[in-house]
Amino acid sequence: MATALPASIADVVQRLSSGPLALEVGELALHGMALQVLEEAGKPRGTALTVARAELSGLKLGGPLDLSLAAGTWSLAPLAGAEGAIRAEIVDAHLGFDADVTVPIRQGAIDFKDATVEHVGPDSRMGASRMGIYVDAPNGRSYLYQFASAPVAGVEYESRGAMLGPWVTDRGRLQLQPFVEWLLRQPASGQLLGVPEQARMLFDRTKVSGEVRLADGKLAAPGVQADLAGRAEGRNAVRLHSEAVGRGLTLEIASLSVKNAVFGSGGIETRCDEITGALTLRLFVEGGKVRFAFELATVRMTGLQLRLQR
Structure with missing residues (x-):
């Protein structure tokens, strides 16, 4: 029997799907879930969600690439090795x-x-x-x-x-x-x-192709920070390819391994102890503007926490 998403998850999807971004979620399975609810003006409101383990497939996020966000704090330690x-x-x-x-x-x-x-x-x-x-x-x-x-x-x-x-x-x-x-x-x-x-x-x-095997270390970008791990096991190797790099580029990580991830966007803070899966990022030019298409074919998360800010 199908069940509705918890209010907090529905809020996350609604916020990410607003504006110029488009979000699709294929299947989502949550295990060991606990929802924190506060009452405001006589109505319950979900403020935090914790999940022991989650499996997700078919997540797609796309839209225009806002290059103005890039001029922020970056730390790309995995590139050093x-x-x-x-x-x-x-x-x-x-x-x-x-x-x-x-x-x-x-x-x-x-x-x-x-x-x-x-x-x-x-x-x-x-x-x-x-x-x-x-x-x-x-x-x-x-x-x-x-x-x-x-x-x-x-x-x-x-x-x-x-x-x-x-x-x-x-x-x-x-x-x-x-x-x-x-x-x-x-x-x-x-x-x-x-x-x-x-x-x-x-x-x-x-035409471009290649592979870059990232080292373990801290990765920080505007709104995101995490630790890449698993280099010794062959994780986090980036395969890149393009038929014409001036018009687009695709990056694929078949075996992603991330720990201690923190994401913050649109009043939502998400923390996760560990993330593994497969990731694809496409950058392409359309209508004279750079756009992105991000896809997580399969992903497994442990120790997931979501907090919604006012």
């Missing part, structure tokens, strides 16, 4: 030939001397200068991302030979955690202005 590689295939490149790009990630860093840009003729090289992240191709240097000012957190710039000669002796490095945290703290307008028009055209012809 990340391992993996990102590969890109540039088709009909502006350079006049196709190119295959491989960017290794080791101990949370990209060392541009290890990045390869292979194509017909002499290969190109990637690097980081005080002006930005670049590709040195046979027809000259072009920038994938330009820095508004230097220094930039997490960037070790290229170095040249004696007497400021033209030859680059070290292509530089990116420490992922400080660099990505710095990037996310920039105003949305600044993030977009950093990508030159030529690079945007290039990204529309760039």
Whole structure:
């Protein structure tokens, strides 16, 4: 026999589904549930819900991506020990030939001397200068991302030979955690202005794939904080792919493992001792705006607590 959702759960769904966001929930099973109710003006109101164990499937949340929220507090410790590689295939490149790009990630860093840009003729090289992240191709240097000012957190710039000669002796490095945290703290307008028009055209012809194995550690974003755990068991590996990265990108975590999670949004505080499951996040451009589609195919939670604020 079907039963109605508790008032607190219904309130959560209503709040998340309001405005530009759309929320869908497939199946939800709650075990060991306790609801705290207060009486206000002669009417009962659910204020807190605790659940010993919950299983959820088919959760989907989507809508416009509000880049203004990004300029907040970020802590991305799992990037500090990340391992993996990102590969890109540039088709009909502006350079006049196709190119295959491989960017290794080791101990949370990209060392541009290890990045390869292979194509017909002499290969190109990637690097980081005080002006930005670049590709040195046979027809000259072009920038994938330009820095508004230097220094930039997490960037070790290229170095040249004696007497400021033209030859680059070290292509530089990116420490992922400080660099990505710095990037996310920039105003949305600044993030977009950093990508030159030529690079945007290039990204529309760039196919991307790869895997990044995140380290254990604290993850904090506006309204969210949690501890990633389970690296030794192969958890929290991010697979990314795109047919044209300028138009969209998909990230998948087939084995998510999170502990001590805290979420706060719309007057709702949610805490959870442990979360495991499978996650997919799609970012795409529609109508000239960036949108997101977040899906939890299956998820298991223990020690779940929800508190509704006035």
